[in-house]
Amino acid sequence: MDLTIIALTFMAIAVVxxxxxxxxxxxxxxxxxxxxFVWIGVGLAFVVQTTVAVAVGKAVALLPTTPVRLLAMAMFLVGAVLLFREGRSHQTDSGEEYADAAGDVHGARVILASFLVLFAAExxxxxxxxxxxxxxxxxxxVSVFIxxxxxxLAVSGLAVVVGKTLLRFVQLHVLHYVGAVVCLLMAALTAYETFG
Structure with missing residues (x-):
């Protein structure tokens, strides 16, 4: 387990x-x-989805180093472009369509509905x-998973606890731009490791 990789992954995923x-x-x-209940359901969806991503990433890691680094650099650049585009368009989704998909549920069904909504969306x-x-x-x-x-979990917890207040002070397009810059930095770091 590498604390640097955990911190780097945490920062990159949180900003995105x-x-x-x-x-x-x-x-x-x-x-x-x-x-x-919403947070528990969302968290369970994230654990499953992250497990799948880690398993696929581990399979990709078995490939030769240079092609994997080039693929990683390309993915970071694609991520930056997508985030810049979304930021530029000032996307202001309300999220209502996801809540509507959950329907009228209570108790343990809230956990299941939240899981299913986020599982499908992610x-x-x-x-x-x-x-x-x-x-x-x-x-x-292991480090990337953690x-x-x-x-x-932190971002979804933030949404549950202070989401509405946060959106009053920070516009979503600014967060898109910050995420795009992080992806560009990751692409630059990968390019340096590959060619430098």
């Missing part, structure tokens, strides 16, 4: 997830249902691709 639909969907779900998401890329790049699945799940 803050302006994401996950944050908004969790925020909206927690305003309609008991927040703790497949192929940038954070899942970033997790896969970080495992392939560093070949340390950093990624920690970031996802």
């Amino acid at each position: 997830e803050l302006p994401d639909k996950t944050f908004l969907a969790t925020l909206v779900l927690s305003t309609r249902y008991r927040p703790l 497949w192929g998401d940038l954070s899942q691709l970033l997790t896969l890329t970080l495992v392939a790049k560093y070949d340390d699945p 950093g990624a799940v920690g970031a996802l």
Whole structure:
């Protein structure tokens, strides 16, 4: 277990997830249902999705180093472009469509509904691709898993506890730009490791 990789993964995933639909969907779900149950359901979805991303990333890590680094660099650049585009368009999804998908549920069903809503929404998401890329790049699945799940739980916890207040002070497009810069820095670091 490498604390540097855990911290790097945590930072990268948290910055990418803050302006994401996950944050908004969790925020909206927690305003309609008991927040703790929403957070548990969302957290379980994140654990499953991160496990899949780590497993795929570990398989990719078995490939030769240079192609894996080039793929990682390309993925970071794609992530930066996607985040810049979303930031430029000032995407302001309300997250209501995700809460509507949960329907009218109570108790343990809130956990299941939250799990299902976020599980479906997160497949192929940038954070899942970033997790896969970080495992392939560093070949340390445990550290990346801990950093990624920690970031996802922290961001969803933030959405549950202070989401509405945070959105009053920080505009989503700013968070998109910060996430894009982090992806660019990761691409530059990967390029330096590959060619420098």
